[in-house]
Amino acid sequence: MSGGHVHALYRHGHSPLHRVAPQVKIVTAFGLVSAIALTPRTSVWAFAVYAAIVAGLVVVARLPVAFVARRAIVLIPFLLVALLLPIVGSGDRVEVFGLSLSEQGLWDMWNVFVKAGLGFLVAVVLAATTEIADLLRGLDALHMPRIVTSIIGFAVRYIDIVGADFGRMRIALASRGYQGRSLATWGIYARTVGSVFVRTYERGERVYLAMLSRVYTGSMPASGVVAVPAVQWVAAALLVGFAAVVMITSRGLS
C-alpha cells in the first residue's frame, strides 16, 4: 500500500512511442484491444499476428523485458482463476499428462490467457510511454467529459497520499506492539481503513475549500491540447486497420 506504484507505470524515455501524441496512443490502444477481444479464440494464427504487433510496440518503445514482466504481476490472479477452468469445465474430457481435463475448459483458459495477456501488454506500452498528465490531456482532446478526467486526475493525485496515510497508521500500530497476525485482530485493520476513509473525506473538503479560494466555479480549466501531426494519425489508422482486417478475417474463417 505504500506510495509510488502509480508512477511506476511510466518509464522515462525518448523512444518514438514516447513522442506520439497521447490521444493517438489512447485511440490506438483501444482499437488494438477491441480487435484482440473480438477475435474468436480458435484463430490461433490471428493471436500470433497480434503478438507480433505488440512485441514490435514493446521494442519500438524500448521497454526492457524485465520491466514488462514486473508489471505482469497484476495478471496473476486472473490467470490463477483461469487455470481452474479446465478442471471444473464441462463437456468432452481430454487426457493431458494423466489429468482428465475439459476440452471446453482448456479453450476457455486459452481465451483468458491470450486476450488478457495481449490486452495487458498494450496497456503496459500505453502507460509506460505516456505520463499521467498527458493521458489526461489526451482524454480531454478526445472529448472525454471533463468531469471524468477530473475524477481520474484527483484519484491519481491523491491515491499516494491516502496510501501514505494508511502506511503511517500501520507503522503507528506496529510501534505500539500490534502484530495483527491472527484473524481475530483484523478488526483493528478494519478500523484503520475506516479512519483512512474519514480522513480522506475531510481532506476532500479541504481540497474543495482550496479550490473555491482560487475561484473554482464548477468546471476545471481546459488543459492545453497539442496539435497532432497527421502522420501520427495515419500510422495509427494503418496499425489499427491491419488489426481489424486480421480480426474480421478470423471471424470469417471460424
Add this chain to the structure above:
Amino acid sequence: MSTPVIEIHNLGYHYPDGTVALADVDLHIHQGERVALLGPNGAGKTTLILHMNGIHQPQTGTVAVSGYPVTDDNLVDIRRRVGIVFQDPDDQLFMPTVREDVAFGPANLGIAGAELDERVNAALSAVEVSDLADRPPNHLSFGQKRRVAIAGVMAMQPEILVLDEPTSNLDPASRKDLTGILDSLDVTQLLVTHDLLYALEICERSLIIDGGRIVADGATREILGDPQLLAEHRLGLPVGLRIEDLDTS
C-alpha cells in the same frame, strides 16, 4: 487614509452547535502592511481568514475587501483579491502538474493563452520553482510544495496574501528560504501562525486572537515583549529567550 485591503467590523460567527468561533472582531489591514495573526490552537484563526474570502459569510457584522463587501454577488472578485495559502500544501495542489496547478486560479478568472503563460511563469519564478514546472506535485519535497502553493495564489495577483501556518513542518533551511521569498513579494501579507519568531522576522505588526476575539493589536516587538500577555493566551517565546536578545533591525 486609503481604503483598507481588509476591513472587518464587529464580525461574529458561531458554529451550528452554538460554539462561538468569532465575536466582535474589528480589524483593518492597509496596503503594504505585513501583519501576523497569532493565537493558540482553536482560537478562531482559520475561521477568521475563511471570512476574508467569503468561504464563510458573516453571521453578524461586515467584512469588506478593498471597500467591496463580501457577498455572494462579488465572490469571484473577492477571491481574486484575497489569496489564501492553506496549511497543508497537499490540499491545495490537485492538478497533474505544477504548471497546471499554478494556472488553475488565473484560468478560472478567464485568463488564457500567452497572458496565462506569463502569469504562471512570473509566479513560479517569484517563488524560485521555475525548474519544477512540469513535475507532478507528488514528486516535490514539502518545502517545494509549499512554495508552489504560494505561486498558485500569487498567479492570481491578489491584493493580500494570507498564509495559514506557513512554517509548519518546514526544516530550518526551507524556513529560511521561505522568509527570503515572502520578504521579496511585493504584496500585503497576513501571516497566521503560532511561530512567534517567524512573526517577528517578517511582520512589523501583530494581532493576538483568542477565544474568537482580537485581544491585542500592536507592534510585533511590543507584543512579543510582554510575556504576561503571551502566557495569558497560551503563547510564548522559546524557553529562556527574551525579546531583548533578538536583533530584528
